Amino acid sequence: MLYGYxxxxxxxxxxxxxxxxxxxxxxxxxxxxxxRGFGIYFLFTEMPRGADPLGPDNLLIFSPGPLSGxxxxxxxxxDIACKSPLTGGxxxxxxxxxxxxxxxxxxxxxxxxxxxxxxxxYIFIDNDKVEIRDASDLWGKGSLETEKxxxxxxxxxxxxxxxxxxxxxxxxxxxxxxDYGRQAGRGGxxxxxxxxxxxxxxxxxxxxxxxxxxxxxxxxxxxxxxxxKDSPGLQVWQRYGxxxxxxxxxxxxxxxxxxxxxxxxxxxxxxSGEVMxxxxxxxxxxxxxxxxxxxxxxxxxxxxxxxxxxxYESTAxxxxxxxxxxxxxxxxxxxxxxxxxxxxxxxxxxxxxAMECYERxxxxxxxxxxxxxxxxxxxxxxxxxxKIAYKEGIGAVLAExxxxxxxxxNKGSEVFAIQAKGMEFSGYxxxxxxxxxxxxxxxxxxxxxxxSWAITYDIQTGRDTVTxxxxxxxxxxxxxxxxFDALGACRLQWVELSLDLNLYVPTIAxxxxxxxxxxxxxxVSERIWNLTRLFWFREVPGFGRAWDMxxxxxxxxxxxxxxxxxxxMALEDVERLLDMYYEKRGWDANGRPSPQKLEELGLTEFAxxx
Amino acid sequence: MxxxxxxxxxxxxxxxxxxxxxPADGKPVADVIQALGLPADLVAFVMVNGRQQPKTYxxxxxxxxxxxPLIGGG
Amino acid sequence: MHxxxxxxxxxxxxxxxxxxxxxxxGENNPKKARLAIHPHFPDPGxxxxxxxxxxGTCAEVCPVDAIPVDKKGVYDIDPEKCIACMACVEAxxxxxxxxxxxxxxxxxxxxxxxxxAHCGMSVLWIE
Numbered sequence: 069m070l071y072g073y074x075x076x077x078x079x080x081x082x083x084x085x086x087x088x089x090x091x092x093x094x095x096x097x098x099x100x101x102x103x104r105g106f107g108i109y110f111l112f113t114e115m116p117r118g119a120d121p122l123g124p125d126n127l128l129i130f131s132p133g134p135l136s137g138x139x140x141x142x143x144x145x146x147d148i149a150c151k152s153p154l155t156g157g158x159x160x161x162x163x164x165x166x167x168x169x170x171x172x173x174x175x176x177x178x179x180x181x182x183x184x185x186x187x188x189x190y191i192f193i194d195n196d197k198v199e200i201r202d203a204s205d206l207w208g209k210g211s212l213e214t215e216k217x218x219x220x221x222x223x224x225x226x227x228x229x230x231x232x233x234x235x236x237x238x239x240x241x242x243x244x245x246x247d248y249g250r251q252a253g254r255g256g257x258x259x260x261x262x263x264x265x266x267x268x269x270x271x272x273x274x275x276x277x278x279x280x281x282x283x284x285x286x287x288x289x290x291x292x293x294x295x296x297k298d299s300p301g302l303q304v305w306q307r308y309g310x311x312x313x314x315x316x317x318x319x320x321x322x323x324x325x326x327x328x329x330x331x332x333x334x335x336x337x338x339x340s341g342e343v344m345x346x347x348x349x350x351x352x353x354x355x356x357x358x359x360x361x362x363x364x365x366x367x368x369x370x371x372x373x374x375x376x377x378x379x380y381e382s383t384a385x386x387x388x389x390x391x392x393x394x395x396x397x398x399x400x401x402x403x404x405x406x407x408x409x410x411x412x413x414x415x416x417x418x419x420x421x422a423m424e425c426y427e428r429x430x431x432x433x434x435x436x437x438x439x440x441x442x443x444x445x446x447x448x449x450x451x452x453x454x455k456i457a458y459k460e461g462i463g464a465v466l467a468e469x470x471x472x473x474x475x476x477x478n479k480g481s482e483v484f485a486i487q488a489k490g491m492e493f494s495g496y497x498x499x500x501x502x503x504x505x506x507x508x509x510x511x512x513x514x515x516x517x518x519x520s521w522a523i524t525y526d527i528q529t530g531r532d533t534v535t536x537x538x539x540x541x542x543x544x545x546x547x548x549x550x551x552f553d554a555l556g557a558c559r560l561q562w563v564e565l566s567l568d569l570n571l572y573v574p575t576i577a578x579x580x581x582x583x584x585x586x587x588x589x590x591x592v593s594e595r596i597w598n599l600t601r602l603f604w605f606r607e608v609p610g611f612g613r614a615w616d617m618x619x620x621x622x623x624x625x626x627x628x629x630x631x632x633x634x635x636x637m638a639l640e641d642v643e644r645l646l647d648m649y650y651e652k653r654g655w656d657a658n659g660r661p662s663p664q665k666l667e668e669l670g671l672t673e674f675a676x677x678x
Numbered sequence: 679m680x681x682x683x684x685x686x687x688x689x690x691x692x693x694x695x696x697x698x699x700x701p702a703d704g705k706p707v708a709d710v711i712q713a714l715g716l717p718a719d720l721v722a723f724v725m726v727n728g729r730q731q732p733k734t735y736x737x738x739x740x741x742x743x744x745x746x747p748l749i750g751g752g
Numbered sequence: 753m754h755x756x757x758x759x760x761x762x763x764x765x766x767x768x769x770x771x772x773x774x775x776x777x778g779e780n781n782p783k784k785a786r787l788a789i790h791p792h793f794p795d796p797g798x799x800x801x802x803x804x805x806x807x808g809t810c811a812e813v814c815p816v817d818a819i820p821v822d823k824k825g826v827y828d829i830d831p832e833k834c835i836a837c838m839a840c841v842e843a844x845x846x847x848x849x850x851x852x853x854x855x856x857x858x859x860x861x862x863x864x865x866x867x868x869a870h871c872g873m874s875v876l877w878i879e
Binding site: 139144166173212224247248275276282286289290293294296297351354355356357358359374 | 767
């Protein structure tokens, strides 16, 4: 008995219609845990080298982790992995909601889709019953409408993942949505789903997750819930979710504003968590097992829509970066991105980039079909989201992401195309935050904050200094935070509520029956990190150090306003950060893991494939 | 009179105890943070009577002000 | 005295249901929980929590007297006596008598309070 797991790997070949299951290998569970560990393992071992991200050879892998669906605070995270059409490298996107728990109750630890269906389909999973069903009538519909139709048809207890028109039309940063508003947003996982002609996945399960020691597990889990409920931070996070960060982010000059040219938006008070709560929030909406729900269900009266959020990231990129200062405008843009199936982070960046091009005269009214693409123009943001999703006019270029768009527009625009590895930055302006900038540069999916969020470390240790401890801190965080993504749980109980990491150790032991220290688990996380790095080297010709560099704006163009006005990184400091980071990781000067490091992590066999 | 409460690491890092500070009424929250000897950027949230406020908020008599750090730090 | 809920505070996370199944069946499975959460999304956008009021309707309709009440006023289904006719499931005014394919007999809340202890949003209480 594999305690803590669903117990099976489900493989669906959409080309042939073949559906198979096999028991989850206990050795795999020990070596890669689950979640994103399983995602990269299957991607690395089962996807043919050099596969076209939008071709039938790419895989789309849904993996809960051992904690998913169990009595652990925040046990509601799912990893969705594939080769990214946005970056050409590894994509592992994390999404909350109830779906991950439902997949476990249906008995699965990974669901691996490959091939391409000849016509639009959805995947129906009801415990052991798995079918590929026709979805012709759903194709073309919005993400949210599709979920509603399927829930009405199949029953409320089915958990649904959908794509919108963005995913159908091949927008490179299309997302997968579940639970009416939680997204696996980053890296184009929705694009890959669309390329396989899969409109939705519907899952229901009613099996129990086996627990090795029920009484010990109950005691350990209860201690975790108690610690969360006693946390001083609970009142803030419960009331605002991540939107509580908006005011602080502006006060410290970290709020991406006008395409990352500033860190504070004038009028940011109007986007605060409190304004959002008062004006639009109806209900708190948590992921599975969550005592401090980020999810806020909102009614945007100005536009007559309901939307989950906006969360901090959507407010930062669709709000600050495009300079919108009305929470209802931001919420409506968030709604459009959700229903069209676009990652709100990348989409916000792309539109802010286009706005800067327009204000500099690189784009004109002729290019935009008459849309006045100026910062602060909410109507322009709404119009561009639709143009991108349907690839109309300039939307077809912007649908490829800022890196590609800057290569098309040229005229020096690559300096302010805010991306690393081809993925747009998430919501922390990092001209004056070396650890945070390094986090973006070295994140294994492209510029995302999920693997390391180090800005508080910069604040504590000095925002102008570049020292080896910053690289060390980033590496530490890149092992802790993604460990949660492998376990299938949320890290925010730790980040927000200071939930003691030591409380996870007895919980995991009682659940799985395997005694492992936190350090043992961190070693697994390091193994996963290095395997994703090898995947980049295997899949991207010429991959190396240049891919870890940020856009020149961060080291050439000082911040134009706000508390960090005038701040800019020196290029040699950026290079030095990378040097220190590679050295401490045991990687060479080009960022390739050394044979010794790979041996230490038990990855030598994988290195042979690179 | 308004009261000021510190949570988490702010309690350890403050150079002065809030109760030794004298009346906070009429002052912006930012001034109180400075008087406590705290780095302003470490204070992530200012909650006044259960509602979040910016650091420019002027403290009113009878307000209960809670300063909350970004605790997890990661 | 029975389990009560303020639905307006519920975030739909289901920790209560997992705590319930672990306490009462020793299994991690919210599909074996003894209280219900009905999400109503996208419109109007609320969670509805249903709990047992220990009203005794189930006992009244049970044809084989398999639902005794204890000194504290808690009704429970005796799986040995139960003939799985489902009369109680249909009669329950709150819709909180549950079935699961693993179990022949239905099951209901016995007011153990484990759900209350695990609810982060203070939705549940016993009064």
